[in-house]
Amino acid sequence: MIPSVLILTLLTVSVVALILWVSRRWGANDDSVVEQIDALLPQTQCAQCGYPGCRPYAEAIASGEADINQCPPGGQAGVDALADLLGKESKPLNEEHGSHKPPVVALIDEDRCIGCTLCIQACPVDAILGAQKMMHTVLASECTGCELCIAPCPVDCIDLVPAQRPMIHPKPMSIDIRVQA
Amino acid sequence: MSVSVHGFFGGMPLADHKAMAMQRPTQSIPVPEALYLPLKGHRHQPLDLHQITDHLAVSVGQQLAAGQTLTRGMGDAHPRLHAPVAGTFLGIVSRPALKDMGHDVPCLHIQTDRTQAPKKLPDDYPPNTPLPEITPDELMDHLQRMGIVGLGGAQFPTSEKMRQASGGIDTVILNGVECEPYIACDEALMRHRPGTIVLGGRLLAKALGAKRLIVAVEDPLKDSHGSVSDGFLACIQPHPLDPALDIEFIEVPSIYPQGAERQLIKTLTNQEVPFDGLPKDIGVICLNVATAASVADAVIENTPLTHRLVSITGPGIQNPCNVYAPIGTPVTDLIHQAGGFNCPESEIDLIIGGPVSGHTVSDQRSPIDKGSLCILALTRADRPNSVGSMPCINCGFCVSVCPAQLLPQTLFKLASQGAHEKAHQMGMMDCIECGLCAEVCPSHLPLLDWYRHSKDQLRALDMDQRRQALAKERFEARNRRLEQRQAEREARRQARRARLEANSSAQSEIEAAIARARQKKEGES
Amino acid sequence: MIGQRATLPHRPARRNVSQVMGQVLIALLPAIAVHAWLFGWGIFIQLALAIGFALSFEAVMLQLRQRPVGVYLKDLSAVVAAVLFALSIPPLAPWWVSGVGMFFAIIIAKQLYGGIGHNLFNPAMVGFAAVIIAFPLALTQWVIPRTLAQTVPDWNTTWVAILQGPQALGGTMDAISQATPLDQLRTGRLDGQTLSEIGIDPMFGLFGASGWEWLALAYLIGGLYLIGQRIITWHVPLAVLLGTIVITLPGWLMDPDLFRSPLQQLAAGSLVMCAFFIATDPVSGSSTPKGKIIFSIGVVVLTLVIRAWGGFPDGVAFAVLLMNMFVPLIDRYTVPRIFGHPKHKRDETRSVR
Ligand code: SF4
Ligand code: SF4
């Protein structure tokens, strides 16, 4: 009787220990966690989260310094994905950092641009092309719509326009026929 | 050597209704008041207005001659466009897209000169027309200049297709199998211009170094004028200029979707094109018969691709027929040519393409493009009594007809739950959108509509992911550059300070020396 | 209307669920006719009872689940389940057998799982399994087939037996009923008799079950009609029939005293019905062609095991229900090769292009 109880207890304890150890091991590698978090962030590089780009924010999340709900471009879906990855409860997007908006791209009004290069310095992904005293232009395919170039422009010639999205065939009607209550 | 006809998995015979459009001779349409040449060749790549303006070859207000180049072409997605008729270029305007309901497409707006005579379907070339001397590279460049694209619907530039396939092509297949019921534009072409089609095929075969040319048509294409094969049989004797070319004419059973490229290749060669490859991987290239004819026209007559045959048909059309129409003609003009509708518009469903896999046309102002085969008007009576759909009963009818050998019911369940990634793993992207599964589904589930939705979602997801990767790369590159610059600046500053310090120490040494000298002097005196 | 999106295909009315189910019912007509000829009026009353119960339960549940009653009653799936159930129970079974059976089939197995298309288990077999557990005795008293008794119970006897239960008939019941051949085989074997000793009884007829072979033939005819109409594919029937023969033949050839003949396995009991009408139930069966074959072989093996060693004379119902549980697993591992893909799946990252 007593030996069997002992063996059972031992077995349970060792299995629990094994499970805990494996789950620790899983999440132990810091570098890969940052990578995995970074992979879920939208890479808009807009700094709305309070960090100078997605990767710094990813590092901050990994070190426990930042919360998971600070990235507006990622939206609620992004928060949910992060919560899923980190095994945490999901939470609503923190509106203090901004709200989720449909994707946009910057467009420079080329007639008004004075060629000051300030926007070039602001752009986190080098999506603006231009030189001193020359007209500047935004590479729409490279622009992430981070809005960082809007504020520095001294003549307010940069606008945000809706990004071209691929067309999506609409969902067909709902299939569940219900009695209208 | 003769080719035996194999089959492909799945598929189903459908009543063809081709005779409806074939009962009248092919017509030309009076030059429409305005043409709108759609610029969107590829719906999955959003168009950049900058790109368009950069590639325009004409300026607003410019007078155009028939056949004048309008755009210089922007890669695969946007092949060259030419003015179908003489007129004035009025700029770029938005028109409702033919296939994507509720979306607009940028179009080149041409005000036509209505007094000119409409272009007729050109006559057939006699079978013994000599092949012009042209090198493969010249031919591909020429086809690109002439804006030749696949006319079976995909609109992929033919020159590009040839370039991808060059080397290792053994067989050229000319696809004369019209997939869907009602569509008869290729049949009309095959009856009128078999010689041109074969000539185009020979040109392509020669340029690609192919040894075989196969013309494939459906077996029951017979009417009071005989079978289509009669016309072809007259022009398939080996030509003196390419005696080595083996030309064959093959009738394949009309089992929908026999006209789909991969299914046709399977039928003719009993080989499957690898899912991640091209027909050239098994030594085959497959082109639509209309494409072959336009290749011949481009080479022999030097005419760019500006017109195409469109079937205007269906029970809702007064006089169904095939129309030879300029690209950019609004649908209204085409329907007008076919005598209009024979019942009130509220009873009509307008479809671009065939009834099984076509798209709803939402607006009759939409212009046709190079890939428009058929405008189909169905009446109330042809619509399923829409009680809605029942749940899937897993009957497996869809599994047994799916030519891609998928499990349509599983794909449907995943797609309707929004599990697009999982659907992708089950082969969603391998669906050829034939629509047969929805055709046989006893629960009347809108299966194909779900797949189109899911595929578009997957493409959008893919695009987002690639954009994200790009942004990440550029962000990191920029950070590296800034760091490097910072480091360089730091290094320079260090160097300067070191120099300065060195300078100042030198200075003090000099001063010290001077002081010593002075002391010495003072001591001496 | 122009400008209004319509879903594909743009085609005139096509075959719908009611028509599919209707064709299954048509395919069951020969079996119903043979059943009536063999066992008398009972089947008609049983059909009426089962269909009546099924439709009322279905209507109530649909109402409760806020689904359109008319649309879903018309799909006839409940009727098919009811007919299959009625054909499985003894023709003189009392009315509450139908009531309980249909309660489990329609309410528990079908509607509580989400209605048509969502049930994990075959409703008719759930119903049958429920009654065979609840009323084991009533379910073994089969009417002696016409091929043996030269007559069948008259309308009056049938009516009384079903409405008031077999006790109401007293001794008559024993006179007109006997165990099924499968049951007889089982009890015989338990008594230690060999198969040839048991087999002398006239009830085993020429092929192993007098009268029953005609029923099997009727199912075969109806099933072939379904295959012809492309309602079912060949996979399940062929796998069940061939599977039975292949599995039972070696044993019978070695020792016919110990092992039943393949023909008897098919003719007595409901394997042929199962091959064409039960294991082919689409909803609770496998989706993939290969999966259908595996499912069917599983059903055959389990049925034969239950017949040989189980506590019930026939095992089709339990075999089907057990295999229903494995369907998700089977489906997962039998995904067919997609057109243009290599035979053996390599680890590939699929591109979206
Ligand atoms: S808020 Fe902007 S910078 Fe921060 S993680 Fe989100 S996209 Fe990246
Ligand atoms: S045909 Fe329709 S009901 Fe049948 S399995 Fe396919 S999707 Fe389901």
Ligand code: SF4
């Ligand atoms: S539409 Fe796609 S899933 Fe449906 S039958 Fe055709 S290829 Fe198969």
